[in-house]
Amino acid sequence: MSIETDIKQNKFRNAYQRLALNILYTSNWLEYQQMETLKAYDITSQQYNVLRILRGQKQNPIKVSDITERMLDRNSNTSRLVDKLLAKNLAKRTSCPSDRRAVDVVITEEGLQLLSELDPFVDAWEERYSIITPEEADQFSAMLDKLRESGK
Amino acid sequence: MSIETDIKQNKFRNAYQRLALNILYTSNWLEYQQMETLKAYDITSQQYNVLRILRGQKQNPIKVSDITERMLDRNSNTSRLVDKLLAKNLAKRTSCPSDRRAVDVVITEEGLQLLSELDPFVDAWEERYSIITPEEADQFSAMLDKLRESGK
DNA sequence: ATACATTTAATGTCAAAACATCTATTTATA
DNA sequence: TATAAATAGATGTTTTGACATTAAATGTAT
Known part of the structure; x- marks a missing residue:
């Protein structure tokens, strides 16, 4: 439509x-x-976004501020989002040895498990996109990049 | 970037x-x-969106449910958004004579005035887009339409 | 080394979103 | 017509977002 x-x-x-x-x-x-x-699955899209970022890090710890930088929506309170993931045992938090202000966050087995359950849905979303070609998708992405560039 | x-x-x-x-x-x-x-200007983007819809109606009253249908984000509570506009004298609300459940909403002079103050900013936003051609913008729009179509 | 500024994350507060429920009215159906 | 179903919009409640402030640790300049 x-x-x-x-x-x-x-x-x-x-x-x-x-x-x-x-x-x-x-x-x-x-x-x-x-x-x-x-x-x-009882998670919000913001929480899902954080989980994806954590998985992308493999088992390398990532600081809360670095998560924020990678988020699609930077305005959310990453500290509290991590709290929520912690409460569900989807992530764990340890204080960073090299900088005691910072906090290292890592995804748990349970978090990885949840994501892998969600992966088929993500595949299905992406499959729908096949109505356009990968080349078109790339052109499109490049155009969005240009638009944001113009507004700096 | x-x-x-x-x-x-x-x-x-x-x-x-x-x-x-x-x-x-x-x-x-x-x-x-x-x-x-x-x-x-002390309004949220949701409130701005509603004001734009009201202006588009000229002085024809529009029902709350019809506003919802035209919104970019349908999940917001239009009833309360209209309340906010009312409190600021940007819109007025009268009960619909042909259907006493419904409520007719119209933009006020003050609302029109606010929008016209904002128009130059909107023009500026659009000017930035000139980094792409109108034809590209249309191609792009058509592609977005196709993407949504695929997900029905 | 001290003082001041900056960074990092947590927390407090208020407004807005999300979601369900409720009341009044209208429409459909038996 | 009586009753049920549907629709419109308001409201209650809980969660989340937006934004400022705070506390602790680190960095920087004198």
Whole structure:
């Protein structure tokens, strides 16, 4: 369905306005799709995002501030997100030996297990994208990079 | 800056994963840019979104449920968003004569005034997009439409 | 070495989002 | 028409987000 139909707006000021609204709308749509799946596993998309970052680190500890830098949404309170993961035994936290202010975070076996249960869903999400070619996807990504660049 | 650098992830599973993360990241970025401006005018981006919908209706009343359908983020509580606009005299609410359950919402002069003060900022946002051509923007929009279509 | 600034993460507070429930009205059906 | 179902929007509750502040550790400059 076109963005026009989706948000019931049949004329936009120009192609750029349509694009901006489409990015915002599609992002909300993507997040909603994701949430639908995650709900059954009792984690939020923010928590999932942190878990993915932790898994990407393998077993190398990562500091809370470094997690924040890698997040899609930087405004969230990473400290409290980690608290939530801790409470569910999905991550563990030890104080960093080289800098006693910092805290090292590592994913647990249980966290890895949860992620591997979720992987098939992620594969399914990505499969849907095959409606566009990988080349198109890359062009697209490059364009988004350019857009953000313009706003510095 | 590329999405790789931005979220410090140097390899993605494939072009589709990169694209998905890029859409989510860029959307957050766009919203943050917008919020920076709106903060000075004491409204949230959700409230701004509702005001824009009201202005688009000219002086034709629109029901709360119809506002919801046109919103970029449908999960917000439109009832309470309208309350906020009411409290600031940016919108007015009258009960709908043809359906006494429904409520008609209209933007006020003050609301129109606020939007017109914000318009120059919106123009500036859109000007940044000129780094891509209108044709590219349209291609891009069509691609986003296709992506959402695939997930029905 | 001391004083001051910076970094790191945790916490406090308030507003907003998420989600369920409730009331009033309208629509559909027996 | 009587009853059930659906719809509109308001409200209650809990969780999360936004933003400022704090405490401890580290870095820097004199």
